Amino acid sequence: VLGITAGNLSLAAQQPAPAPRDLLEEQREDSRKAIAEMRKVRLDPADEPIFRLVVR
């Protein structure tokens, strides 16, 4: 019986199976990146939020 050795396994088969995706963590990571990007802009206490968008 021909045994399976490292030599005749395809290269792909030797790779470990990809870890299942953690979608919640991916989304949280995206959110963290966006927040980090927002934090690069320095705001003063006088910078008020738009509570209701009034276009002008």
Place this chain on the structure above:
Amino acid sequence: MAAGEVFFRSITELNRMLVNREISAKELAEAYLNRLESLGPRYNALATLTRKAAIDAAREVDDDLKRKRFRGPLQGIPYGAKDLLAFPGYPTTWGAKPFERQTFDYLATALERLQGKGAVLVGKLAMVELAGGGGYEYPSASLFGPGRNPWNPEHWSGGSSSGSGSAVAAGLVPFALGSETWGSILTPSAYCGVTGLRPTYGYVSRFGAMALSWTMDKIGPMCRTAEDCGHVLQVIAGGDSKDRGSAGKSFYYGPEYVGELQRLKIGYNPVDFEEWAEPAMRPAFAAALDTIKKLGPRFEVVALPELPYAAVAGAVIDGEAASIFEDFIQDGRVDQLADPYQIAGLRAALDLKSTDYLRAMRLRARMQDALAPLLRDFDILITPTRTRTASRVDAPLQAPPSQRERPKQRGLTDLNAAGNLLGWPALSLPCGFADGLPVGIQLVTRPFNENRILALGVAFQRETDWHRRRPPGL
């Protein structure tokens, strides 16, 4: 007049036929109902056919026309509405499995206004579930399956107003209503080769529409032509005490009041068209810019100030959508959505801190101040509506960008996020094809100045025939 000859005609042309009694409103409604019913499923465009309501409404129109009671260009014109607008007697699913049997006993204001002018609703149109508020990974993120593009059904129709885009493109309705929080009217308009108008925030009442983001949601028309968009906006815009975001303003469609196009000053950036756009799209954009230049306006190169537009838009939508759907997420109904990435996105949005939401809203005020001079100096800004054509229906939407080098300058590429954050109006015009798929160009202007972009759109469509092209076999 054979009923089959009416498809792909503009609102103005159809109205002329109705007024001249070449076709009755009932015949027209039946023709479109049958076409929407038979071809809608091919593109996953149809949510619900509203046959009985349509025939009743069309009969009333015929009665009015017989008595010479004219109600304007939309009288007797069939249309479709994105399935997030309440219409009593029929389901309003928001494109999502958990809301499959949801009904409302009241009428959305936008539909009420159309009804008042004699327009005939023939169907509710498919959409991405919950308008894609949690971020979605695949076009199949919908109760109705992936929106298929009439120009190539193996490609996506765009979202989240997927059915509105494909139904207009396939001649299943003369026009449709869509909604946009961040790209949901303009994207399917560009992908499907139709003309789409995102009105100024607050112009069109959202009463009776699914809320995704109170401060960013807008409802607008998707049509064959810019002129048709003007006619529809005139009817659906206007103050409404039932919508807290209502601007309380009416719109009168009058492109002739804009004055000579030669006096317009247009801001654009070559990097958007020549570097950000996929190579196959560039000839279409170059030809479109040439056509607009020949109309006479002055062009100047401009760029947006560097600010985190996309991050802010994402945080605003996350914060507001998480609050709107908090119970739905907490009690686990969210797990019935089709797209796992969107489920995770809505769950993650619950974690957004109030200080981060407020930071986004403070930056939004900063953007309002920073970008105000831009619209004082320029009458219209022009960019590609999208820098890529529609992806395949089975391909992930978050696919990594192509291998070509990322352009060094941003140009006006953030205008989609910025325009939605600041409530600016935008018009997407079909301007050619790349690899057999439509390409769209976007005109943006000051709030409540829709006539300006519509006037340029009408002039552009007088010089081109992209908006008259029909998908293969239709």
